[in-house]
Amino acid sequence: MNPEEQKTNGEGSAAQDTSSLEGTSSSSLESGNNLDNSAATTGKIEDKLPERKEKGSIVRRVARKVNLYLLLFMLLLVVSGGIVLVTYLANKRAQDGKIETQSLTSDTLQQLATTDVTVGQPKQVLNVQSNAVFAGKVLVRDTLEVAGAIKVGGSLTVPGITVSGNSIFEQLQVNSDLAVQGNSSVQGQLAVQKNLTVAGSGTFGGPLSAPSITVNALQLNGVLTITKHFAVGGSTPSRSTGSALGSGGTVALSGSDTAGSININTGSSPAAGCFLTVNFSDKYNTTPVVSVTPVGSSAAGLNYYITRNTSNFSVCTTSTPPGNASFGFDYWIVE
Numbered sequence: 052m053n054p055e056e057q058k059t060n061g062e063g064s065a066a067q068d069t070s071s072l073e074g075t076s077s078s079s080l081e082s083g084n085n086l087d088n089s090a091a092t093t094g095k096i097e098d099k100l101p102e103r104k105e106k107g108s109i110v111r112r113v114a115r116k117v118n119l120y121l122l123l124f125m126l127l128l129v130v131s132g133g134i135v136l137v138t139y140l141a142n143k144r145a146q147d148g149k150i151e152t153q154s155l156t157s158d159t160l161q162q163l164a165t166t167d168v169t170v171g172q173p174k175q176v177l178n179v180q181s182n183a184v185f186a187g188k189v190l191v192r193d194t195l196e197v198a199g200a201i202k203v204g205g206s207l208t209v210p211g212i213t214v215s216g217n218s219i220f221e222q223l224q225v226n227s228d229l230a231v232q233g234n235s236s237v238q239g240q241l242a243v244q245k246n247l248t249v250a251g252s253g254t255f256g257g258p259l260s261a262p263s264i265t266v267n268a269l270q271l272n273g274v275l276t277i278t279k280h281f282a283v284g285g286s287t288p289s290r291s292t293g294s295a296l297g298s299g300g301t302v303a304l305s306g307s308d309t310a311g312s313i314n315i316n317t318g319s320s321p322a323a324g325c326f327l328t329v330n331f332s333d334k335y336n337t338t339p340v341v342s343v344t345p346v347g348s349s350a351a352g353l354n355y356y357i358t359r360n361t362s363n364f365s366v367c368t369t370s371t372p373p374g375n376a377s378f379g380f381d382y383w384i385v386e
Contacts, residue, residue, distance in 0.1 A: 154178050283309045286332045288363075293328065295367065297321030297374055306382070308332050312346070313380045317372055325358075325367035335361045335386050342383045350378035 285307030292302055299318030305311055308331045315326050341364045345351045354369040366380055 154180070283307055285309060287311070288332050289330045291328045291330070293325035293365070293367070295321055295324040295326045295372055297372075302327045304329065308335075308384065310383050311381070313366060313382065314377070315350075315379055316377050317374055319374050321372045321374055323369055323371055325365045326372075328363050328365040329382070330363045331361075337361065337386060339364075339384045339386045344381045344383075345378070346381060347378035349373055349376045350380060355380070 283306075287304065287306065288308055288311075290302065290304045292300075295317075296302060296315065297318035297320050300321060301316045301318075303314040304327070305314075311329075313327065313329075338359060338361055341357055341359045343355070343357050343366060345353070345355065349372075353372055356367055356369065358365045358367065364382075364384075366382075
């Protein structure tokens with residue numbers, strides 16, 4: 052292409068660009084005229100493009116706020132549902148552990164009186180508001196708890212009874228053993244038909260009356276008063292004779308280790324010495340006190356004496372006793 056053609060083409064291109072610009076300007080102006088016409092008609096100039104932007108912004112804001120409120124609402128629903136679920140489970144557990152009660156109607160009571168029925172479940176409680184009278188036997192297979200007093204019109208038979216508090220019995224009969232682990236107080240008279248065995252000590256605030264009392268050891272801290280005879284028992288001790296009896300002499304002994312009598316019959320040619328030796332059935336812990344009293348004038352005229360130890364005592368004389376004579380001695384021994 053020659054320079055002239057390039058120039059011509061360049062001018063043509065410029066003309067085309069100029070015409071396009073003019074077309075654009077004219078269209079813009081025309082649109083401006085349209086705006087003027089619109090303003091003239093309504094008296095208001097409206098900017099449509101900013102209005103669209105503003106509307107779009109408001110919708111987005113509302114949508115965002117609605118989404119936030121929806122999320123908060125759903126969160127509240129979840130929290131409320133959790134609280135309701137926890138409360139329901141807790142109430143269910145409480146109801147499972149709680150014993151339900153059941154009241155009896157008049158029809159149910161009539162049915163109980165005529166037939167054998169089962170009322171309620173093992174975890175339920177049967178409430179009887181009125182008084183109940185059982186004409187037959189009553190069997191309780193489990194523990195029986197009574198909140199009030201129990202009155203029994205007839206005999207009461209139980210294999211074992213445990214009383215934790217105070218009990219009042221007008222009459223109590225025990226056919227077998229009665230074991231009391233704690234203290235026992237009897238306000239009235241106590242009658243024991245058979246033996247009474249006390250392992251520990253016994254204290255009596257008043258007099259003790261008994262036809263016979265047998266003790267292994269008796270300690271008196273006060274005065275001993277005996278209103279009747281004092282009888283001493285026990286086995287009779289053994290004896291051995293001495294040289295003071297003489298030829299053919301004899302001696303007899305009666306009594307016990309505490310008190311007794313000695314009867315002496317001398318033979319021919321008695322001599323000074325001991326008449327007999329009394330051997331105790333039970334040895335004394337220490338040498339006892341032996342009191343000897345002569346019986347008869349023949350014994351009183353003798354210069355008698357005794358020897359003693361924990362095992363025996365002897366009755367002797369320093370003078371020659373009379374031959375073929377009878378006399379005696381009484382003895383009393385205390386430790």
